[in-house]
Amino acid sequence: MTIGDLIRLLGDGGYHSGEQLGIRFGVSRTAIWKQLKKLEALDIPLEAVKGRGYRLSRPLELLDGQAIIAELPRDSRRHLVRLFVEETLPSTNQFLRERFAQGAGHAEVCLAENQNAGRGRRGRSWASPWGRSLLLSIGWRFEGGAAALEGLSLAVGVVLAQVLERHGLEVALKWPNDVLLKQDGALCKLAGILLEVSGDAQGPCEVVIGIGLNVFLPDALRARVDQPIAAVADQAPGISRNALAAELLEGLLGLLVDFEQEGFTVWREDWNQRHAHAGQTVDVVQGQARYAAIAEEVDAAGNLCVRREGRQERLVGGEISVRGRS
Numbered sequence: 539m540t541i542g543d544l545i546r547l548l549g550d551g552g553y554h555s556g557e558q559l560g561i562r563f564g565v566s567r568t569a570i571w572k573q574l575k576k577l578e579a580l581d582i583p584l585e586a587v588k589g590r591g592y593r594l595s596r597p598l599e600l601l602d603g604q605a606i607i608a609e610l611p612r613d614s615r616r617h618l619v620r621l622f623v624e625e626t627l628p629s630t631n632q633f634l635r636e637r638f639a640q641g642a643g644h645a646e647v648c649l650a651e652n653q654n655a656g657r658g659r660r661g662r663s664w665a666s667p668w669g670r671s672l673l674l675s676i677g678w679r680f681e682g683g684a685a686a687l688e689g690l691s692l693a694v695g696v697v698l699a700q701v702l703e704r705h706g707l708e709v710a711l712k713w714p715n716d717v718l719l720k721q722d723g724a725l726c727k728l729a730g731i732l733l734e735v736s737g738d739a740q741g742p743c744e745v746v747i748g749i750g751l752n753v754f755l756p757d758a759l760r761a762r763v764d765q766p767i768a769a770v771a772d773q774a775p776g777i778s779r780n781a782l783a784a785e786l787l788e789g790l791l792g793l794l795v796d797f798e799q800e801g802f803t804v805w806r807e808d809w810n811q812r813h814a815h816a817g818q819t820v821d822v823v824q825g826q827a828r829y830a831a832i833a834e835e836v837d838a839a840g841n842l843c844v845r846r847e848g849r850q851e852r853l854v855g856g857e858i859s860v861r862g863r864s
Contacts, residue, residue, distance in 0.1 A: 539564075542600055542651065543563065544573050545582070545594065548577075549594045556591065556592075581758050598670075599778060602780050605784075606623075607621060609785075614787060619646050620642075620646045621648075621649075624650045625652070627650045627653050630650050630675035633650075634648050638677060638736070643746075645678065648674070651673075652669070673751075677745070682741075683737075683738055688840050689839055690797060691714055693802055694747055695711045696711070696805050697793050698731070698751070705773075705777060705782075707773045708720035711812040714840070715855075718814055721768050727768065728770070729750060731747065732748040732750075733746070733748075734748070751770065753777060755767065803838050806836060810836060813835065815833040818832070822860055824859075829846065830846075834850070844860075
């Protein structure tokens with residue numbers, strides 16, 4: 539019995555007693571009680587009625603690989619080699635890096651309900667509630683080396699923004715890897731993108747693109763996070779995670795198939811149109827150094843142009859962070 543098994547049963551709308559659950563899964567009532575406590579610890583709301591049993595307070599849509607593939611257009615399915623849907627992983631990116639190490643990984647996708655060692659850019663942890671986010675990684679092999687990847691993370695951000703805008707969200711992109719939601723006059727973090735590259739700088743290389751997207755956010759998690767965060771459901775409350783995953787995969791597969799030939803140039807204007815800090819004063823953090831500059835456009839390689847003391851400088855990703863001022 540997994541957490542997912544229990545959620546599927548408790549989400550059918552009916553009440554289930556501890557005894558019934560124990561019989562269904564072939565375990566003791568004590569084991570069921572421990573699993574129910576795990577659900578509460580994961581901020582999955584339960585209703586308990588004496589004499590009737592337990593059920594979920596609100597439905598929870600679990601990821602369904604077959605449903606996701608069924609939503610994909612035929613051309614997208616043609617480019618997808620394999621789709622994995624896991625319940626809990628250390629990290630979806632790590633899963634695909636291991637697949638590459640085994641000789642697979644190209645055009646493979648991994649989704650998970652939860653990850654316990656997920657991280658964002660510069661090693662920061664990525665908190666995600668069980669079964670409420672899209673934790674998605676896609677692996678791709680490029681023949682042209684790292685030079686062919688300039689601006690790829692920004693193009694991924696554009697794909698993500700385009701999908702979300704079709705659902706009515708007001709989205710902005712923060713250089714280099716964040717997707718923000720415009721909400722109540724503020725910019726709140728909605729998603730993060732993490733690219734991990736291995737292989738030859740001048741020849742074949744393997745890329746794992748990880749996306750962490752907040753779809754639903756419990757109030758308890760919002761209160762624990764020390765920055766403004768948002769979820770897709772804040773502006774699209776009826777969203778389906780499976781349908782959203784299929785839309786994202788369609789966009790990402792289309793991007794990756796052509797990116798080595800087209801590069802970031804064809805995505806540059808779309809990114810700049812959504813630039814969260816265009817024309818604004820930002821703080822640029824590079825190691826121990828910190829300075830103010832005016833953010834301008836990104837160039838054809840995905841570098842951020844800033845103006846500092848009257849001179850234009852180009853910021854390359856890596857260990858540079860750009861922070862907007864409130």
